[in-house]
Amino acid sequence: MPKATRYLTGLRAGWLLLMLLAIVYIVLRFSAASPLQTNVLALVPPTEINPVAEHAVDVLAQAGGERATFLVEHRDPFLAKQAASRFGAQLRGSGAFGSVLAEVPPFDLGSLTALYLPYRYQLLSAPDRAALAGGAHDWQEMLTRRLYAPFNAGPLVPLADDPFGWLSHWLAGLPYNALKLEPDGGFLVADTPQGSAVMVSAALPGSAYDTATQRAVVLAVAHAEAALQQQFPGVRVLRTGGGFYAEQARHSAEHDVDLIGSASLLGIILLMLWVFRSPRVLILGLLSTAFGIAFALAVTLAVFGQLHLLTLVFGASLIGEAVDYSIQYFVLYQSAGRDWQAAAGMRRVRPALTVALATSLVGYAMLGCVPFPALRQIACFAITGIVTAYLTAILLLPASLARPSTRGRPRLFDQALSLLRAWHRLLTRRHARTVLLLIALAAVPGWMRLTSNDDVHLLIHLDPRLSAQEQQIRKAIGLSGGAQFFLVQGCDPEQVLQREEALSARLSELVAQGRLQSWQALSAFVPSAARQQADHVMLAKTAFGDRAGLQAALDHAGFRQTVAQHYLAQFEQTVPPLTLDTWLASPLAQPFKFLWLGKTTVDKTADAAYASLVVPGDGPDSATLSTAASGLAGVTLVDKPGSVSALFGEYRKLSSVWLLAAVLMVSLLLAWRYGVRGGLAVILPMIFAVGATLALLGYLGSELTLFHSLALMLVLGVGVNYSIFLREGCLRGDDDLGAVFVGVLLSAATALLSFGMLGLSSMPPLKDFGMTLAMGIALAVALAPLGMPQQETRR
């Protein structure tokens, strides 16, 4: 046995072993915790210049994802509560949740007073501060109104400690009341138009993106809801939480993978059986594709650690392209009949395969250069997949198809050849040129109609039922905001609070103008030391500057001497300001703790050592908010959806440059192989296909996204293969051109099948991607014969 052959045998064995290892690796990875990633945020690169902002986005997203919130709604308020209790018990019993809370323990009313009482001489509500600053005070009237107004003398602060009500007003102004939920009979209840809605909240035992957690949660909720419907007819359960969205996204992606994968696989099997009528050929074709996909999966998992759903769905459609290399070899095998020599056959077809691979790689490599995690993953997957499919074809096919085909040269090849010749003649006629020119002219208005939309929400397909429920829940319990927030940074907590107060002043203007509902900020609970000092000075100058007047008013209202004296004397006590740490240590801070990022380790600049969040409610757009933050030191508006959308737009615009660059690179490659004229002949049909696809998109009214651009790049990479195969077939100068054309048509059919199926995907970006590719490839294959040398068909 010659040395070269032995070497080749070893190589083949090694290759098979490598594929086996890849498959074992995949099985191992998928049998452990699922490496599937459904989090959309993981798709996009960091968008914030400020690293603390990026960190804050993660913190907020995580906090939101790990909770599930339910509203149990019933016309009858009492039945609603009973149903909520039952629902909570069901969820608890399911074991799917870490904790479930339906009934709330009674809350100690005194703790709020106890926390703030020591600081009562330095905390003023905004209206009181304004009133005191305004001058002219009737202390007596203030006392009268406080004593006699119905519902005014609440039990919050003992009258003796706060006769004028300044602390009570301050407590009443705390932003605890943004929620419309109220405790009622041990439940948290909100009134809705449909009756009464009781909140049940639950914590997920793991990540919202963990498949097992999602499944358990969705199942438990479905069971509990079904049981509830039986027991309490007319009850309605609304739900929201990151887990439900993630489960929905995973579910629909899996459905896509199943549908697209199996449909394109079935299509390919039927097509190949029809053309080749040989199970052996079919199995070999599928094997090279399977190897491509498996190795791509293994490499992507190894490189990125996880697999995004988008990659997986895209990967399922790669089947259509990976099979192309084998097909070109198979048609040659079939056309050769008894004269078949496996190794020589491969030598003949290899240049075509290599040029085709090179152009495809250029297309995918452009994708890989984009600093966009999802696209990099797709590029890595695609490049590995097609290189593997190519190598598998080259290494394994000759050995597996050593014996000649027993079937003669199929008549199909002759039919294809006549079709090709007829089509080529038609395309190269003078009139055809005119028609093509006219089509190109007709494309111009299509281009003019093109619009674009870079909204990140296009990337996310939210289940409409889930988002409707979320809207209802948010409306019922008065939740708002979340997508945008301000990051406030400072050298110490005091500076952070002062900067928050500067921001709050701007935001209260927006509230006064009716453009903003509310906002959440720590400084609303703990004013800066400077503000507390100023409020104390305000009281000292106004009320306590008029001690005689205060005393007289207290006497007149009937306050006991001891009470009045104590109240006046206490003002003299020096009290250190209420600090953020004191407040944070109290359970009262719990609902707002997430606003405090504390000492950040991400940004070590001294001026930005501490950070907090200020979260505005719904209403204003990011332009309004960004105006509110402008010019304020240490305040940054973080608008993650906005900045991701902006990033998409940027890349979409850049992508036309990449497309040009790719055209240029492919042209150079082709010119090197076929000469300038030949190269142009091969590339021009593709440029025409891309242009016409764009025009079609314009006429269809599609809004261009980054994903359309990426698809066009692939039209170039995949479509040019068809021209190449045909031209290489002509260059080989024998009579297998019909076979080559059958191969091209078969490749195009499989590509159309898989990318067309992608157009059925429920994920908007994949849908755009698939549709664009399908249109582009249909045009590319139709125009591919233009790339053949002129004289070839006239022989």
Next chain:
Amino acid sequence: MARLIYAILNFIRCRPQGLGLLTVLALLTATPAWAQATDSTLVANIAQALGQRNGVRADFTQTQSLAALDKPALSHGKLVFARQQGVLWQVATPYRTTYVFRDQQVIEIDANGKRSMRDSRSMAGMRQVTQLMRAMLAGDVSGLYSQFRVSAEGTAAHWRLQLQPDQPQLAQAIKGITLSGGSFLQSLHIDLASGDAMQLDFTQCEALDALTPAEQAEFGAP
């Protein structure tokens, strides 16, 4: 947990006096159409009768016994309770002002007729009260029982209701409520957990057939 505490704190805004008062306002419309009855049927009878009266007008005297004060704080005025519109609380002494309660809003009309909206959120907790009122007006007393332990004694001509908070949350603020009356509610006494107390005495009670134009105006546009 976070959102829970958030919401619980909201309850702080509930004014227990308001709770007691409005509960009783609902009772004000009662026509004691019962003779001899057990506690629950007595209360049920009150509630059932509620649906039959459109509203009540009465003079009130409010006596607040507050630990911080030497002597009780007294105020007088007029109360108008209309089922459709809400409540007018017209204080005559020691200062003249009117509070209008309708839907979930509180509007203050000062002596000069200037209307100002009080923060309606400060009336959070009225939810339960209005719900209770609505239920009782429909003759359903289960709402009352869900908030209080109720004991009743007396006859149609002279009755007494004792309400003991049944919820720990409510018990932190209110020790108990005592109501007494005959064909109308005559007095209401609220003992607060802090030791303070409030007494409301009603005189000149009369059934309300229709609002006067002045009252209509105070309620504002329908």
